[in-house]
Structures are given as C-alpha cells and as structure tokens.
Amino acid sequence: MSNSGSVTIHDVARRANVAVSSVSRVLSNHPDVSIKMKTKVEAAARELGYSPDPVAQSLRRGTTNLVGLVVRDYANPFFAEVISGIEEVLTEAGYTLIVTSSGREATQETERITMLRQRRVDALILATVSDKSTSTRKAISAFKKPVVLLDREFPRLSTASILLDHASGLQAGTTDLLSKGHRRIALITGTPDIRPTRERVRGFEQAYRDAGIDPAEATEIAVVFSASFAHEKAVELLRLPVRRRPTAFIAGGVQATIGILEAMSELGIRAGDDVSLIVCDDLPWLRVMRPQISSVSRDAVDMGRAAADMVLSLLGGSTPSSVMLPTTYHVRETTQFAPGSRR
C-alpha cells in the first residue's frame, strides 16, 4: 500500500493530465476543488499506488500527528506506566508518541526539545530534569505549540501541567507514624530541584507542625540520587546509637525504596517489626514482599491519560490549565507502633 518513494506528485499529475498544483490541492483537501478534479486525481493516485509523503506533507500543513515526550531516563518503572496511559489515548486519537531522554542533563534536554521542535511534533509532554533550568525554560518558550508538563512547575511559563498531590499522601503517612509514637522519622528522597520532592518534604513537615512538633529537631531529611546513595545513607542511619536511630523510614521514590530495603536486608532488620517503613509508589515487585509495605501511591496510567487528554484539548484550541491528581496513603503491615510507645 505504501509507496516506496518512486512515484511522485508529478507522476500523478501526468497520469491525470492535470497541473501539479491541482494534485496538491486535491491531496491537501483544499476546499476550492471540483468533484470532477478530485475524482480524476484520486483515481490516478490509486492506479499508481501513490501515497503522499508525510514529511513533505507536514512541511506544507505544519502538522505531523506526532507528540514528543522527553523523560529524564527510561529506568523509572513509574514512567513506563505513565507512557502506557499516554499512548493509549494518543493512539486512539490517531497520534503517535515518540520518546526521547534527557539523560538527566539540562543541556541534553534542551537539545532534545529543540530536535523535537525541528521535527515538527505537534505537542510536547515533558518530565524535565529540574524545574529551575533556564535553558529548558527557554527551549519550552521557543516551542510555540502545546506543552504539557508532568509534575513540574516552571515560574513564568504558561504551560499546562498534570500535577500530583504528593503533599497530602505524605502528610497522611507521616501523621500515622507520629500517632504511633514515632518521632525520629528519616525521609529519604530525590532532588529538591523537582516539584515531587518539594511537595513530599512539605507534606512531611506539615504533619510534624500539625502535631505540634518541630520537624527540624526530630527528623533526618536525606536527599539521594541513586539506590546506592540511599543504601549507604540508610546503613549509616540504622547504625546510629539507639537514642538517635530513626524508628521509621519514608522512601520518596524507587531508588530510595531499593536502597532502604537493601540496607534493612543486609543488617537483618525486618520492616515493620524493627523499623517502620512507608514507600512512595506501589511498584509491581512490592507485591512479592512480606510483610506488605505501607505506601503512598498514585495512579501512573491515569496520569498518562490525563496528560494525553490535555494535549488533545490544547490542540483543539483550549487554554493551558493544570490538573491535580490525588495520592493515597495505604496502611499495610510495615507501619507499627514505635518501640516503647505501643499501648
């Protein structure tokens, strides 16, 4: 069905015995075309097996039905689910998603956004490396077509965003730990350069303040960028003298979750029995763990669907807006009373 590139619009014009510009008008559904001309050109195109070149066509029309997504890296299982939600909606609407990665580098991110702009994608969905990068902000401004941010907030950019309410979920989890007598809770999380981390810290501290406790005095907040950092940090904290050792951990991301669980396994510490634990995201493999781990979860597929819906509505002419999706605290078996406070 698809032409190999050998049949051109000129061949179709010759076969139909009309001008090239007439063929072009028919193929681009120009309103000023007679039924007779349309029939003649379409018959010639069919006979020659001609199908329009989408790149040339997109140069004329200025649309490609491509949507670009830039992720920080491909290794986050949460993003695999977000992407499946985006693809589900876009494929249904006749759009194709192409994904590229910034490799967690603002420079590469800027290059990728520019590449996608030059490739004429109709819209961009971005989970940027940071929401503070000037070069990224400039690349987004230069894009001029719909942009949807995934859980990012750039100051002075009027883009659409799909946001998650991390603060509420984390606040609920922290409040549960505080009510069970925990005071020294270690929150191990990612970089504060992105909104999810800042919101998690905000929810965490709010729970302390609501309980009348100064968060600065009572907790550790460690920022980690990899599972091995999280592992090291957790080992260090778990080896502190009993009086200073955290009685509970909160893992704010998959790297932190792996690092903390690894440290506990290694030191022979059971989550729940010895040290309480809450993780962010119900990763598929957490189902194999016993005891079952308490979590603050979010619906990744739904987030993807919301981002794609937003893209389609922006392409339809809507004004950019923000959508806030919930997170939910699930109490399972790893949030127990702190030692000495069980009643």
Added chain:
Amino acid sequence: MSNSGSVTIHDVARRANVAVSSVSRVLSNHPDVSIKMKTKVEAAARELGYSPDPVAQSLRRGTTNLVGLVVRDYANPFFAEVISGIEEVLTEAGYTLIVTSSGREATQETERITMLRQRRVDALILATVSDKSTSTRKAISAFKKPVVLLDREFPRLSTASILLDHASGLQAGTTDLLSKGHRRIALITGTPDIRPTRERVRGFEQAYRDAGIDPAEATEIAVVFSASFAHEKAVELLRLPVRRRPTAFIAGGVQATIGILEAMSELGIRAGDDVSLIVCDDLPWLRVMRPQISSVSRDAVDMGRAAADMVLSLLGGSTPSSVMLPTTYHVRETTQFAPGSRR
C-alpha cells in the same frame, strides 16, 4: 542561536548578494564552492542568526542523524538498561535516539516502523513483538537502511542482530538443579514467538537430555504473558500433591519472576528452603530479597552498546552480521538440594 523560522535561505542569499543555490551549496558542504563564496555566505548567515532547517536539510541530504527504536512496551526494566547503553554510544556519535512502542501488537509495530521510515530515521533498532510476523518482516524489508534486531531472528532477512546466549545460562542453571536431585522443575516463561523463550526452553531441555532424563516426562513448561498468569500458574503448581509438585522453579522473565515470588509469599513458601528458584535477569530490586536469588544474568547496558556500535558500523558501510553475547548462571542461596536428596 537557533533561528525561529523567520530567517530563510533567501534572506541569507540577499544579504550575501549571491544566488540561493550558492547558499544551499555552501550550507550542504558541496565540494564545488570557492573559499570566497563560503566566507561570504557564512558571514551573512551568522549576521542574520540563520541556522539551516534540519527537516528541509534532511530532505535534501537524505540523512537525519536520528535512530529509531521500537520496543514491545516500556514496562520492562531490562529494556530501560538496554536503552541507556544505546543512548550512551549514539549520543557520543552525534545521533539522537527516538523510541516508540508497538504495544505488543504486530499491526501497530508495522505502523511504527513505517512512521520511522517516513520520518527518515537513518537506522532502526527493533525488539519486535514476534519474529514470525509477516507484516513486520515486510516493514523491515521496505526500510532499506540499516536495521539491528535485538535478540530476534527473522527467517530470510539479512539484518544485523545482537543475540544473547540464553541457552547456555539456562542449561547451566538446570544442570545445577538436576545435580542437586531435582527432577520436577517448572520453567515458567514468556511467548515462544520470540527467540529468548525458544533458547531458554532449548537450554532447559538440553540439560535434561545431557543428564539422561526425558524432559517431557519430568517437567512443566508453562508459557505466561503477565505476572498475574505466572502467579496463577505458580499457585496451581505449588498446590499439587507432594508427589507431583515441582521442587524447583525457573522464571524466564520479569513477569514470571514477580508472579512466582508473589505466589510463594502468599503460600508462605520460602525460596531456597522449601522450593528452589532460579530467575532470569538480575533486576535491581532482587538485591533487596533474602535469601539471595540464584539467577541467569545478562548485561543489558552492554547489549545496548553493542546494538548502537552495530548501527554505527552499518552506517559506515559494513555488512550486517550477528553478535552473540553471553549469559551467566550465578549460584546464590535459592538453589538447594531437593527434599530427600541432600547428602
């Protein structure tokens, strides 16, 4: 630095006071250009802030410095690592990787390959849904530029492939289980429509034959497509009467691994103590499990690098060839003697 699209090649020609065709020749590095002309045009382009339109340029040159990758889905953590290996090599060489997914559907796969061809990617890397699909084979044939298959073998296609030696690793693991007295070993694996599954089954059966045992009599080979199927299948097998129950499981993929571990957790069966277990791939989260799980591993990042190296060498004019990478059996704590055969 990048032009917003308002400055054209015509403006540069006017400013330099030369013909448009001369500007075009300079910008495409045509050999038949005087130094004087080159200097004049480049100065005008610089003054106007003109940078060539890469889409228009790629239409002229026929190259884009883009490499397309089609994966089955984004949810496989193994692929996240393969992609990071591919990107590392391609980015270094000035190429950009764009990823799209077939959603495990041959029809969508064919569309995606066609889309990437029409977008003028310079090469394709494919982990196809199946290596038996006719429509996919046709789409690959129509591509006409370098194609590298990831662990797939299409009959009658002279593409390059990066293959993994799954059979050897699985054979080594199975031999270890047989030597420890296991006879009823359940291999739970993915679809036989792709090479990795067929090779794993081959290695498994070879180990039986080498030990003088008929694999058909002694084992279960279950094909699963999701973690929930693997879970159901494992529960079913673990609930068999003792005489028929498998004493060991081999998980041939991440879905099978999650499903089997979940079934064991649920039924209170400890891997290693009660039932032996070997999994394929050292997934990052397996590090948190105790006892430590025996595995047949492969180097995913290395596979990605090999695929990108192959792309670059094909683009440099080399003939397509196959590269075989090893898998390694790691004996850890979950491969113990079968009940009654400990000595």
